[in-house]
Amino acid sequence: MAINPVTREAYGARSWLRFSDYRFAASVTLIRLAGAEISHAALAMPLAFAQGEGKPAIAALLGFAQGQNLFVAPNGRWAGRYVPAAFRGWPFRLLKASDGQATLCFDEASGLLAGPGEGEAFFGPDGQPSEAIRQMLEFLGQVSRSQDAADAACALLAQHGLLEPWPLKVRDGERERAVGGLLRVNEAALNTLSADALLALRSGGALALAYAQLLSMGNVSLLGQLAAAHAGAASQAQAAHPNGNGDLTKLFKADDGHGMIDWKKLLDD
Structure with missing residues (x-):
């Protein structure tokens, strides 16, 4: 298994490297969102509800086809104004057991596992994280709790019969x-809900x-514009370098996504 719990026995003498681009997210079409980032994400990408484990969750729609993330440019940079929080902690994940206990895990398939002193240490000389x-x-814990809050709001919307199939069509x-x-x-x-229902939705964060x-x-x-940019980049690269990829950096002007949101401030408010 590539995703392993971060323990002193497994990683005490190892280190890890931070990711330098978003190619790891290039095949993610839908990504679950946390409540604290909804207002940021809504201004930068389309949001939709998707059924997961029998209940709806709010997610960012990143592409039109399975395995497609149009926000990841061919050069690996993020082609958008906001990067969903779920991508920020990679190659780490917080996995929950059936009893709700959360464990920090590392994705060894990321290629970011390094030897002693080559990157950032998992554990200090005292054996502590x-x-x-x-x-x-702390970051992933805050994101997880905020995702749970968003899930509760989604459940309220479903309870009041406010979710319907989205007949989305694209060219x-x-x-x-x-x-x-x-x-x-x-x-x-x-728009036809009673005052009491609206109050319940507002109190539960579902109205916002x-x-x-x-x-x-x-x-x-x-998304249509990004799809056209991808197609144009591929066409230009093929024309300029029939036997390989050209430099596509200039075709996508993107933020690197770091430092765009103060999670501690948002989640403490």
Whole structure:
């Protein structure tokens, strides 16, 4: 198994490297969001609800086809104004057991596992987790708790019958094809809710989530622009370098995604 718990026995004498690009996320089409980042994500990408383990969750829609993330440029940079928090902690993940206990794990398939002194240490000389590991554990813990809060808000929306299939259609060259499996807020049903229902939604954080998702649907056109940029980059690279890839850096102007959101401030508010 490539994803292993971070223990002193396994990683006491090892170190790890921070990722330098987002190629690891290039095949992720939907990524679950945390409550604290919804307002940021809604302005930068389309949001949708997807069924996971029998319950809806709010997610960022990053592409139109399975295994496609249009926000990852061919050179590995992030082609957008906001990077979802779930990508920030890679190659670490926080996995929960059936009893709710969370364990910090490392993805060895990332290629970022290093030898002693080659990167950042997992553990200090005293055998305790290093400062970098403690910070990562705190960050992923905050994200996990905020994701749980978003899930609770999604459950409220479903409870009030406010989620419906999203009949999303996109242009693929000369053809139009449907993107299935996604849900959106039923705006008409939202507008007819009673005052008591609206109060319950607002108290549970679901009302703000509903409006954010509705607002974000305007970003579907951004995905179309990114798809065109990918196609143009591939065509230009092929023309310039028939036997290999050219330098595609200039075709995608992107932020590196680091330091764009103060998670501690947001989650402590």
